[in-house]
Amino acid sequence: MRSTRFRTTRTTVTAAAAAALVLSASLVASAATQHAPDGGAAQAAPEVSAAVGALTWSDEFDGAAGSAPNPANWNQETGAGGWGNNELQNYTSSRDNSALDGNGNLVITARQDGNGGYTSARLTTAGKVEPTFGRVEARIKIPRGQGIWPAFWMLGGQIDSGTPWPDSGEIDIMENVGFEPHMVHGTIHGPGYSGGAGIGAAYTHPQGWSFADDFHTFAVDREPGRITWSVDGNVYQTRTTADVGGNQWVFDQPFFMLLNVAVGGNWPGYPDGTTQFPQQMVVDYVRVYDQG
Template sequence: MLLLLAACSSSVGHSSPEGGAGSREGAPTSPGPGWHLSWSDEFDGSALDPGTWTVEDRSTFGDGGKELACLMNRPQNVTLESGVLVLRAQRERTPLRCGAHDSRFPGGRDYSSAFISTKGAKDWMYGRFEIRAKLPTAPGTSQGLWPAFWLRPVTGGTGELDVLEAIGGGAGSPEPGQVHQTIWYDYDGTHPKESAAVTLPKGSPSDGFHVYAVEWEKGAMRWYVDGVKTFERTTQTTTWLDEAFAQPMFLRLNLAVGGTWPGSPDASTRFPADFLVDYVRVYERA
């Protein structure tokens, strides 16, 4: 099931942080009554907390989807700048060896990027999961880029919850300014994925910071962009909802390069490309 929905963006101005993190447009939002903040990372330190985040290093994690980047744990790809997490994709000047057994690119990869998760450290069963982010998907200069914020079960198996995904585009991109909000039962097609393609009518995900959230409760999921509800699934619309998601899940943030969905970068793709995250916050019911 594919739904086309619209969400409003905010235009509240903020000063630009130092260090090249970009303009911070779009005001933070507050959840509705009954939610309390249980955990957050505001990225105000000098480095990611290793007790919370696992950073993929010389990883070919995305090979199942034909992605092209070597995922690296180094300042060139993962850094904090003026209170903002930067996940950076780069075109390498010389091919980058991605481990000793990279069968797809034994001579090295032309791209590097970043992938972090809270697996083994932080997980939740139900809650509101929110980020404030600026995406590297500017139309015309972002072909092959694929940022995402998503959740997966601690034990693997059924259930993937995509708070947001977006793909970039070259000249004449068919979906400028869209983000995708999706749930999967599994990757075998037992049930079709259910997804919304959300267009921001004022600006786009790449023109400034916007707030993306999902509220996950027993029997219901609700997605928001800048405080506006954009998508909803319940056990009435999705009979398998609780079956797939009644288990603890952890967070993932990544910036993929290439793959079967976004396609490969081309000459117009601008590198380095930055997926900027102002914060990650998790709320639970009081």
């Protein structure tokens, strides 16, 4: 999300281990086209992501319709002010913007208010769930429309103990900008390679369809000195210490997770006459696995 943020200091809390479960990664359905952020080719034909280790934490979003996301897992960040990207939305803790739907999903809703402004929600696991290595994945149906900017991402836990962004690190697992409905992006930001200089690639839907048409599974696998991105089990990029151009690799530390839907901003641009509200990001689950 390319967002400069500051918080009060928090102490990292280790996530409680869930029941052990070993899952194989999704099988690739068909080959996909990848593009680098500058439009050039990324890596060759996608590989199938490897099997993962035991499930160590998850939120399956089971609960009554209209109830809040589990506060043992999620913080709700609130406020406006552009969030470092000239965004338009005001993040709230209202159930109008984030709530369970009663069918095992979390729904984050971006709305246009009666005064021409926008509200949405931004949830984080800071101080509650901060994995280091292993897989982090979520099954999500993203929203659509010009100026709509959904994201599933991570920030280094050190941001809460005095290390500013981007030195604390950022891992964008999935971002979509509404003018590219068929494409999602994965990026890392760190000291010397942040904002528009972030290092990443994009993944194009194998059939060229909009990612908003259905659920998809977005994941990163983290190892010391190495991060691999996949969509629906299709690996589309790997970044290592060799990719940061001699700058510091800051990703071998605890990172917390974020889910949000922004409205407008420097990268996606702003809503126009084609943009319909409300727009919803529907999250089936978020899961963390240890290394296989």
